[in-house]
Amino acid sequence: MTKHELGLTSTSSAIVRPRITAIHRWARNYTTRILAAAGITVNGSQPWDVQVYDERLYLRCLLNGSLGLGEAYMDGWWDCAAIDEFICRLLQVQAPAKVGWLVNFPLWLDSRLINRQRGKGAFVIGRRHYDIGNDLYAAMLDRRMIYSCGYWENGARTLDKAQEAKLDLIARKLDLQPGMRVLDIGCGWGGTAHYLAERYSVQVVGITVSQAQAALARERCHGLPIEIRLEDYRQTRGTFDRILSVGMFEHVGYRNYRTFMKTARRLLADDGLLLLHTIGTNVAYQGRDAWIERYIFPNSMLPSPRLLTAAFEGLFVLEDWHNFGINYATTLKAWHANFEQAWPQLAHSYDEQFYRMWRLYLLMSAGSFMARASQVWQLVLSPCGVRGGYRSVR
Incomplete structure (x- = not known):
């Protein structure tokens, strides 16, 4: 992938000494007060200091x-020994709400007026994120190449x-039985299937919606009763006993x-189960993060509890x-490590x-997850309610 295809520009990381004006000094004073409220010192000695x-x-x-x-970090204007802790502290004092005057409103308005996740737009995320290189993902992920949150609760000590x-x-959770027909919406490189x-x-x-994922998934799943399709979920036909969607709903868009x-209800048998695994946010926001939008996940949007429940109301029973x-x-x-x-080879x-850019991402x-600003949810839904009740699994 070229820099242009990735959304990158040619910028220098050399330290410069620009002319500092009164507006720059005001911006420095305003920003350092926000940082101080988060316990962050400019050029300080703590790992989270910028x-x-x-x-x-x-x-x-x-x-x-x-x-x-984000762009300033990519350009070498700042650094931090513990970026994760730095971001966590900023989010805990709601610093993002105090900045971003030029870009946040236009992105919110764009999300309100234009449905960028339908038609050909549904495939943009495949080209811009998932197709950038299977070598990168193979090096970063576990041996099955599962690109979603792992479950460390029951004593797991390694990413695998x-x-x-x-x-x-x-x-x-899906109570899978031999012979069932299962639909995996957003199957990635085929590890789950x-x-x-x-x-x-x-x-x-x-x-x-990723050509690179589909090609490798077909190769890795050869010989098993698995069919890999390059298609948007709205194009899918058939009836399935179980449906799962893991780490894909973030690309659906609230509209x-x-x-x-x-669509899931149309595809699911009346006695079936749907498992939805998604990142979520605490408060409904119908915009998009500007840096993530441009460099990482174009057209992505995180659901809130209210938006999620409104989406399935009258279609499914919430079991878990x-x-x-x-x-x-x-x-x-673990992915970062x-x-x-692998970087010397990559x-x-x-x-x-x-x-x-990738390190910052x-x-x-x-x-964000350390600050509890972002969540990971697994919902189990049934069309008519599980007869006798659903037993939660942990």
């Missing part, structure tokens, strides 16, 4: 919020074990939540709602600016 190399950073962040902060525990949790078909003797149809649920969001901080740190270890295909995300 080291500033360009005084223009403050105004850039005030005007452009996360976009300014945490992801296997999560897959086992899903299978038990492979596990379920091999361990539980079910037939799986996996769908993805399509009801459509997703209606499980939150284990703090597990994602551990998962992201793998990424750092550097042949990706440049230094990509390294800083992983650690910024970890900080």
Whole structure:
């Protein structure tokens, strides 16, 4: 992938000494007060203290919020020994609400007026994020290449074990039985489908909007009763005993939540179960994060409890709602450790600016889960209610 395709620009990471004006000094004073409220000192000695190399950073962040902060990091204007803790502290004092005047409102308005996750727009995330290189994901993820939160609650000590525990949790929540027909919406590189078909003797149809994922998933699942399709969920036909969607709902968009649920209901047998695994946010927000939008997950949006329940109201019975969001901080740190270890080999295909971008993405995300600003939910839904009641699984 080229820099242009990734949304990167050619910028220098050299330390510069720009002319500092009165507006820059005001921005510095305003920003340092926000940082101080979070227990962060500019050029301090604690791991979460920010080291500033360009005084223009403050105004850039005030005007452009996360976009300014993220691009400035990619440009080498600042650094921090513990980015995850730095972000966690900022979120705990709600610092993002105090900055980003230029970009937040236009993104909110765009989300309100335009449905960017339907039609050809549904495939943008595949090209821009999941197709950037299977080598990157193979190096960063566990051996099954599961790109969602692991389950560390029951004593898992490695990423492989945490992801296997999560897959086992899903299978038990769905009460899988041999011969069942299962739909995996957002199947990734086929790791979940492979596990379920091999361990539980079910037939799986996996769908993805990523060409790279589909190609590798077909290769990895060869010989098992698994069909991998390159298609949007709205295109899927058939009837399934069980449906699961893990780490895909974040790309659906709030304007399509009801459509997703209606589609799942159409595809699911009357006595079936749907398991929805998604990142969620505490408060409904119908906009998008500017830096994440431009560089990581275009057109992505996190659901809130209210938006989720409204989407399935009248279509499904809520059988179970499980939150284990703090597990994602551990998962992201494991991915980051793998990424750092593999970087000498990956550097042949990706440049230094990509390294800083990806590192920030992983650690910024970890900080959000540490601050409990982001959650991980697993919902189990049934069309008519499980006869005799559903027994929650943990």
